[in-house]
Amino acid sequence: MSTARTTQAVITGLGTAVRGLDGPAGLLGPLPAGHRSAADPVSRLTGRGLRYKDRATKLAMAAARDALKAARLIDDSGELTVPGESTGVVASTNYGNCDTVCETVQTIAESTYLATSPMLLPATSSNVVASWLAITHGLRGANLTLCNGPTSGLDAVNWARLLIAAGRLDRALVVGVEPDNPAVRHVTETPDPDAYDEDGAPELFDGAVALVVESPASAEARGVRAVAGIGPYARRGVHADAVAEVRALRPGPVGLWCVPEHPAGLRAPAPGLGAGAGTAPVHDLSAWYGPASGALGVMQCAAAAVWLAERATGPARGGVLDRGAGAACDDVVLVSAGTGDAGGDDAGSALILTAPGAAVPRLVDSAR
Amino acid sequence: MSWLVTGMGAVASIGGSVEEIFGSLIAGRSGLAPLRGYDRDSFRAQVAYEIDDRPAQGVDEPLRATRWLERAVAAAAGDAGLGDDLSRVPVLVGTTLRELRSVELSWRDKVPFDAADLHFGTMLRRRFNAADTHTVANACSASLYTLALGTDLLELGAADTVVVAGVDTITESTYGLLDRCYPEAPDRVRPFDRARRGMLQGEGAVAVVLRRESDGPGAGTHVHARVRGVAVNCDAYHPSAPDAKNIAAAVEEAHRRAGVRPADIDLVMLHGTGTPLNDEAESTALGTVFAGLDPSPYMTAIKSMTGHTAGASGLHSLVAAVDVMRRGTVPPTVYLDDPVDAVAGFRLVRGAAERPMEPLRIAQIDSFGFGGLNAVAVVERVDEPPARDAVRDEGAGL
Secondary structure, eight states, X not given: OXXXXXOOOEEEEEEEEETTOOSGGGGGSOOOTTGGGSOOGGGGOOSTTOTTSOHHHHHHHHHHHHHHHHTTSBOTTSOBSSOGGGEEEEEEOSSTTHHHHHHHHHHHHHHOGGGSOGGGGGGGSTTHHHHHHHHHHTOOSOEEEEOOGGGHHHHHHHHHHHHHHTTSOSEEEEEEEEOOSHHHHHXXXXXXXXXXXXXXXXXXXXEEEEEEEEOHHHHHHHTOOOSEEXXXXXXXXXXXXXXXXXXXXXXXXXXXXXXXXXGGGOOSOOGGGOSTTTTOOEEOHHHHHOOOHHHHHHHHHHHHHHHHHHHHHOOOSOXXXXXXXXXXXXXXXXXXXXOBTTTTOSOEEEEEEEOGGGOOOOOTTOOO | OOEEEEEEEEEETTBSSHHHHHHHHHXXXXXXXXXXXXXXXGOSOOEEBOOSOSSBTTBOOSOHHHHHHHHHHHHHXXXXXXXXXXXXSOEEEEESSTTHHHHHHHHHHXXXXXXXXXXXXXXXXXXXXXXXXXXXXXXXXXXXHHHHHHHHHHHTTSOSEEEEEEEEOOOHHHHXXXXXXXXXXXXXXXXXXXXXXXOOBBOEEEEXXXXXXXXXXXXXXXXXXXXXXXXXXXXXXXXXXXXXXXXXXXXXXHHHHHTOOGGGOOEEEOOOOSOHHHHHHHHHHHHHHTTTOSSOOEEEOTHHHHOBOGGXXXXXXXXXXHHHHHHTOBOOBTTOOSBOGGGTTSEEOBSSOBOOSSOOOEEEEEEEETTTEEEEEEEEEOOXXXXXXXXXXXXXXX
């Protein structure tokens, strides 16, 4: 779909729930050695009602709370600071509730329906993550769950922007989440980690990343600083076509390219991914964190936002990337997911993120 | 802005096409049948509204939902004159359970399944060369949610033609957990009846083609209906219990977007699942919205014949509403013998199909899902010369 009239949205908050990662800034580098033994981010959640929530939901809740707090959409006591009707949720997950479905059907086969717990019923529906996020924070606006394959996370970010552009929302909490559990390893044909030692086990991303996507008018009215602007987006059958389309709409140098997850364990950008990014440094999050499926696009956008914010304010911390102080506000990051024809995926998506200062004028009818 | 429905396609337990389904609905013919796909000894409930296309009793196979979606999209695209090339057309698919039944078969019975088939874009790419495809897993309001998203794409100028669809099969996990939830196993879907015992799942798929009204029908020769407005929201209240207040808000927003008043609504296609919680929330919300109107709009709940087709149910109701308005016959809510007090003031059609004297011009379609996801659409009849088969059907007294 074209994006000519739908580029007006900014990112105002980030959150992560990834074992071994202290926060969004860590997305600019690989996970630290020994990250598998770091504290489970789910342990940050407290209170009742966690027992019957699946791991994807709990990971998403942990990341979402941080993003909402960073965007000042919840206060110190966790109360929403804006009308619930003006705020929605867009979740991206391809495997989030596979564990509930697989475990339940196994239980039925072994002990009939009587051995199941009715508390698990809502989690058989793939929207369970998004609905718990809405319930937890009182987000009564449009609520979407994208289960769209490898491109899902980028598609979700774009749907958040479209919901804002269409006047349905002023802002949306966007969460990408995938859990690592036996059901997901079965579906994705990833070998079980029990067969390996600590360092040799094949990675599978286990975590969540959250963003707040907001209209510039809303961010301005709330006095919240944007960390990135959201630019052109395209989903096309060939990855290179998606990249070319967004690059045509936003030409100029690319400061960083976050590349798709590669099929068959390929750990470096393949020529088939297209030359749209030119000579931009490449950031391969799947190589660092393991295949991340529906979480990848959201994670890429969060990494892009961190990189852009640091470029705008100067180097703030050590990292793997060269960052120049006082960078120009025309910095852009290209993010793309799904390899399309190159890897057997059904499509590729591409999205441009811009420096916060490059945000375009406010939306009409968005100041609810 | 308003949008034209220029193509429709559907499959369900009661028919393999829009025409067959409508014929069943007005004949009061239900798709209820003994459970076909699973080991019946594992369940207390023994019936469902399945599509009878498995190789044999008790023998299940993967990718049935994908198969039905392909049929519905092909029918809708053909009807709209798009043919089989959707390479420049966004396709938005609403679903509750995606291909999770295939995941169950893969996990437990070792039936081969490719993870790429969990989302429907894989088939849509292969069959229709469609690349801008989106699997929206929005529970039982999913297909009306995709209708809202489709109208947004058209309004924003992001596309000129959009296919919106819905599909669901029954997963064994959901069937078993529903069985665990109800005090007694439902033997049929009885919306708003005192003897209701809960919801039973149905299977099916549905697709419609949308265009901006200002652009006309494009390659199509049909204008089936006009979409006036679609509202979506979320209760943010409970994972499975609906909230009447927020449902009423969604209905009121749909009216506002459509530029209509409650008195303009001639027909309400109820969500009507036959669960006490849903029936109560929906009747309370509609009692508020239509307060003081006597008589109320005509109302009917087709899940009594299709079962709860979940992510497909909203558009199944919409497609039925188009035919109801076009042909002037309202299908009954079957198995509704003893209505609860909450619907006493509603003009619910039951027993047999009804042909109102007055024309039915504007329909409201309700669709609500787990997680408090609400979607409500307002659709208007478009007068066009009746198609030949429609004349023949009416003559046959359908």
